[in-house]
Amino acid sequence: MDSKRQQIIGSLSERINSGRLKPGERLGSESELMAEFGVSRMTVHHAMRELEARGFLERRKGSGSYVAPARPYVAIYPHLDIRAEIEAAGGVHRARVLVQALELAAPPLAQGFGLGADAPLFHAVVLHLSGGVPVEIEDRWLNPALLPECMSVDLTRETLFGLLMARRPFRAGDERIRACTASDEEAAVLGLEPGAVCLETTRRTRSDEGVVTQVRLLRPGTSHLEGRIAPAARD
Amino acid sequence: MDSKRQQIIGSLSERINSGRLKPGERLGSESELMAEFGVSRMTVHHAMRELEARGFLERRKGSGSYVAPARPYVAIYPHLDIRAEIEAAGGVHRARVLVQALELAAPPLAQGFGLGADAPLFHAVVLHLSGGVPVEIEDRWLNPALLPECMSVDLTRETLFGLLMARRPFRAGDERIRACTASDEEAAVLGLEPGAVCLETTRRTRSDEGVVTQVRLLRPGTSHLEGRIAPAARD
DNA sequence: GATTCCATCTTGTATATACAGATTTGATTC
DNA sequence: GAATCAAATCTGTATATACAAGATGGAATC
Numbered sequence: 232m233d234s235k236r237q238q239i240i241g242s243l244s245e246r247i248n249s250g251r252l253k254p255g256e257r258l259g260s261e262s263e264l265m266a267e268f269g270v271s272r273m274t275v276h277h278a279m280r281e282l283e284a285r286g287f288l289e290r291r292k293g294s295g296s297y298v299a300p301a302r303p304y305v306a307i308y309p310h311l312d313i314r315a316e317i318e319a320a321g322g323v324h325r326a327r328v329l330v331q332a333l334e335l336a337a338p339p340l341a342q343g344f345g346l347g348a349d350a351p352l353f354h355a356v357v358l359h360l361s362g363g364v365p366v367e368i369e370d371r372w373l374n375p376a377l378l379p380e381c382m383s384v385d386l387t388r389e390t391l392f393g394l395l396m397a398r399r400p401f402r403a404g405d406e407r408i409r410a411c412t413a414s415d416e417e418a419a420v421l422g423l424e425p426g427a428v429c430l431e432t433t434r435r436t437r438s439d440e441g442v443v444t445q446v447r448l449l450r451p452g453t454s455h456l457e458g459r460i461a462p463a464a465r466d
Numbered sequence: 467m468d469s470k471r472q473q474i475i476g477s478l479s480e481r482i483n484s485g486r487l488k489p490g491e492r493l494g495s496e497s498e499l500m501a502e503f504g505v506s507r508m509t510v511h512h513a514m515r516e517l518e519a520r521g522f523l524e525r526r527k528g529s530g531s532y533v534a535p536a537r538p539y540v541a542i543y544p545h546l547d548i549r550a551e552i553e554a555a556g557g558v559h560r561a562r563v564l565v566q567a568l569e570l571a572a573p574p575l576a577q578g579f580g581l582g583a584d585a586p587l588f589h590a591v592v593l594h595l596s597g598g599v600p601v602e603i604e605d606r607w608l609n610p611a612l613l614p615e616c617m618s619v620d621l622t623r624e625t626l627f628g629l630l631m632a633r634r635p636f637r638a639g640d641e642r643i644r645a646c647t648a649s650d651e652e653a654a655v656l657g658l659e660p661g662a663v664c665l666e667t668t669r670r671t672r673s674d675e676g677v678v679t680q681v682r683l684l685r686p687g688t689s690h691l692e693g694r695i696a697p698a699a700r701d
Numbered sequence: 702g703a704t705t706c707c708a709t710c711t712t713g714t715a716t717a718t719a720c721a722g723a724t725t726t727g728a729t730t731c
Numbered sequence: 732g733a734a735t736c737a738a739a740t741c742t743g744t745a746t747a748t749a750c751a752a753g754a755t756g757g758a759a760t761c
Contacts, residue, residue, distance in 0.1 A: 505715075
């Protein structure tokens with residue numbers, strides 16, 4: 232048995248989802264709904280508050296409650312950790328470390344991290360395999376101040392992404408996807424013929440302390456990224 | 467001046483975001499927080515309810531309130547409508563309709579729509595341009611029952627995506643991205659040399675009545691998709 | 702007709718109370 | 732020591748009340 236609040240939420244959201252109440256349309260006042268559902272005003276109030284938080288309603292003090300405009304749809308790609316992605320697909324993740332060093336980066340790159348050109352950055356290049364099949368080249372730059380143990384980490388045992396998630400949980404970033412061709416070296420590492428079509432993802436993530444990491448992910452063009460389409464989250 | 471509830475929400479979420487309260491850790495009980503903040507229990511209750519709805523807390527009846535585990539991060543790509551995407555980038559959208567017809571689709575395609583092999587599907591191929599430059603080929607199949615006017619629509623004036631958004635607002639779907647090479651025909655339409663690298667997005671969206679539309683979007687590999695990284699939404 | 706002002710309606714916030722229902726804790730009992 | 736049971740603790744829900752503050756509409760006034 233649902234609570235009264237849940238019943239009201241269900242009833243109202245059904246009217247909205249079914250299209251019987253259209254965006255912009257005004258709902259009854261709390262007093263009216265209170266009479267309709269036979270509950271107290273506060274119960275209606277809490278139910279509508281929750282619908283507002285979920286993005287179904289907009290409420291205006293002194294005026295009333297209105298059906299919120301339809302939210303735009305977005306595509307959501309959940310697999311940011313290559314290890315989790317491979318394991319979710321039933322594969323066994325393995326990694327080959329090609330580079331793990333402190334290097335002086337090209338000036339524009341160091342600039343992106345807010346560091347001088349003489350400050351060394353941590354650089355890692357890792358080939359990720361699923362059951363022996365090359366899946367992705369990870370070419371990552373990292374501000375070593377934000378992950379001091381980066382040089383001593385065994386990258387065949389844990390991913391830098393996983394480490395970063397555990398250490399610096401709250402941050403945001405941006406990502407770009409494009410298609411390109413593999414260089415001879417990249418093709419060799421990925422087991423492709425030279426000039427093969429590849430999918431390139433570039434990511435930069437920030438925390439409050441600045442840019443944490445920048446990474447270029449290269450995978451064979453035949454592999455595909457899988458996402459889902461859903462209404463954008465409120466906020 | 468924030469409300470008391472907002473102050474409590476701000477104070478608690480700050481403790482969580484800063485890491486002073488770690489995932490799994492127990493917060494004080496409503497009674498304790500009531501004393502700490504000098505408010506009534508219900509005020510604390512409503513504040514924590516909201517934090518729970520936002521995904522910061524997990525509350526267990528009889529036990530207490532606990533900091534929720536860190537949400538996984540996802541990549542979010544907001545531009546599903548090519549027209550909006552072009553205009554957001556400051557360009558002028560224009561379209562060239564290459565195909566707009568009712569066709570008998572290949573059996574596996576018709577099957578995806580839950581229709582028999584003898585049921586015609588609406589098929590549209592549209593080249594989208596930004597200021598005269600080809601940006602994307604849209605190759606779309608659509609269940610005509612769900613958009614009866616599809617044959618009479620002027621696709622140079624409005625996009626099928628926009629139409630669908632307006633008519634069938636609530637639905638979900640999935641999307642796949644891969645890299646490929648353009649066929650001779652596609653390369654010609656996009657103004658690329660034959661065999662050029664391209665980015666291919668395939669989308670299928672559903673409503674309660676079944677599959678609404680399936681679309682293949684092809685754009686030059688040099689163009690890139692831009693998204694952002696953020697914690698996954700609750701639910 | 703245009704403006705001003707007030708009564709009324711609306712949602713927002715805070716509080717107190719009461720009881721339900723799940724969990725935890727501790728004492729009792731075997 | 733282990734099991735059982737009861738009390739205390741904690742969150743969930745519903746209600747009533749009171750007042751604040753924005754929005755609206757209509758009446759009174761100019």
